[in-house]
Amino acid sequence: MRPPVVVSDPAVLADRLHAWRSVGSSVGLVPTMGNLHEGHLGLVRSAAASVRHVIVSIFVNPTQFGPNEDFARYPRTLEHDLAQLTGSGCDLVWAPSVATMYPLGPGQGFGVSVPAELGNILCGDARPGHFDGVASVVLRLFNQVGPDMAFFGEKDFQQLRIIEHMVNDLSLSVRIKALPTVRETDGLAMSSRNGYLDSGQRRQAPLLHRVLSQCVARLDAGQDWTAVQTEGLAELATAGFDVDYLALCDAETLAGPDPRRPMRLLVAARLGSTRLIDNLAVQPRGTVGTS
Ligand code: AMP
Numbered sequence: 478m479r480p481p482v483v484v485s486d487p488a489v490l491a492d493r494l495h496a497w498r499s500v501g502s503s504v505g506l507v508p509t510m511g512n513l514h515e516g517h518l519g520l521v522r523s524a525a526a527s528v529r530h531v532i533v534s535i536f537v538n539p540t541q542f543g544p545n546e547d548f549a550r551y552p553r554t555l556e557h558d559l560a561q562l563t564g565s566g567c568d569l570v571w572a573p574s575v576a577t578m579y580p581l582g583p584g585q586g587f588g589v590s591v592p593a594e595l596g597n598i599l600c601g602d603a604r605p606g607h608f609d610g611v612a613s614v615v616l617r618l619f620n621q622v623g624p625d626m627a628f629f630g631e632k633d634f635q636q637l638r639i640i641e642h643m644v645n646d647l648s649l650s651v652r653i654k655a656l657p658t659v660r661e662t663d664g665l666a667m668s669s670r671n672g673y674l675d676s677g678q679r680r681q682a683p684l685l686h687r688v689l690s691q692c693v694a695r696l697d698a699g700q701d702w703t704a705v706q707t708e709g710l711a712e713l714a715t716a717g718f719d720v721d722y723l724a725l726c727d728a729e730t731l732a733g734p735d736p737r738r739p740m741r742l743l744v745a746a747r748l749g750s751t752r753l754i755d756n757l758a759v760q761p762r763g764t765v766g767t768s
Pocket of ligand 1: 508509511515516517520582591628629630631632633656657658660666667668669717
């Protein structure tokens with residue numbers, strides 16, 4: 478089986494899209510920063526089951542990294558990614574250069590300003606401007622590809638909600654499909670950043686998911702959120718995590734939780750210099766269900 482074709486020239490992308498569109502084929506987009514793992518591949522397989530042609534974009538987006546973040550060392554592994562995508566249902570990899578993506582320069586051109594109540598909370602609090610960068614690059618990708626559907630992981634839950642709100646607010650004609658977080662067998666959410674962990678940190682990392690699961694069980698049992706949060710934070714701190722937040726939010730608006738509505742429990746914490754995130758669903762009070 479041959480790997481998908483890699484395209485970096487916007488004119489070539491436009492030609493390919495025109496050919497597909499002219500015979501009425503649907504197109505799906507899976508935006509990624511590369512260093513692909515099973516989490517990404519699940520999105521690709523879901524896309525292939527839903528649309529005729531699947532484009533995976535691979536672009537390490539400079540505008541979503543802060544000045545002291547890992548943009549320079551973020552893993553760029555195109556050969557490995559193409560091997561992973563072979564046979565996955567991906568037809569084309571869109572791998573634009575920074576100049577193609579940002580003709581006026583990264584951070585210099587037009588961009589999306591995410592409303593503060595969505596973009597400055599949770600991860601946006603510790604990473605100012607991050608979600609403006611995410612939304613701006615995703616809007617550019619949508620404009621370049623014009624997908625019928627685009628596929629995102631619940632792993633990046635705040636990002637997913639922001640994209641959904643952007644699509645709604647700007648009346649973009651793309652359907653967003655969300656897929657559950659794919660985990661390692663020990664529960665750790667798959668992430669390109671897991672590769673930064675040393676062996677000791679890797680052994681500690683699954684605790685993030687275990688603590689989230691325990692918190693959800695306590696909430697399901699009717700315990701008070703403040704008490705649950707205090708215990709969760711203490712457990713993570715004892716294990717050596719430097720926690721940015723452990724928060725309970727409304728699952729749709731990301732605002733403060735209303736126990737009668739679906740909620741989301743989200744966490745971000747550092748092990749050494751590696752920042753990990755994870756989240757789980759929390760059912761409304763008075764209902765029975767799994768997360
Ligand atoms: P990234 O390459 O990290 O920017 O991620 C690209 C897409 O893959 C985003 O929609 C992520 O939410 C999704 N993704 C990353 N890791 C996972 C995972 N473990 N499970 C499901 N989706 C994921």
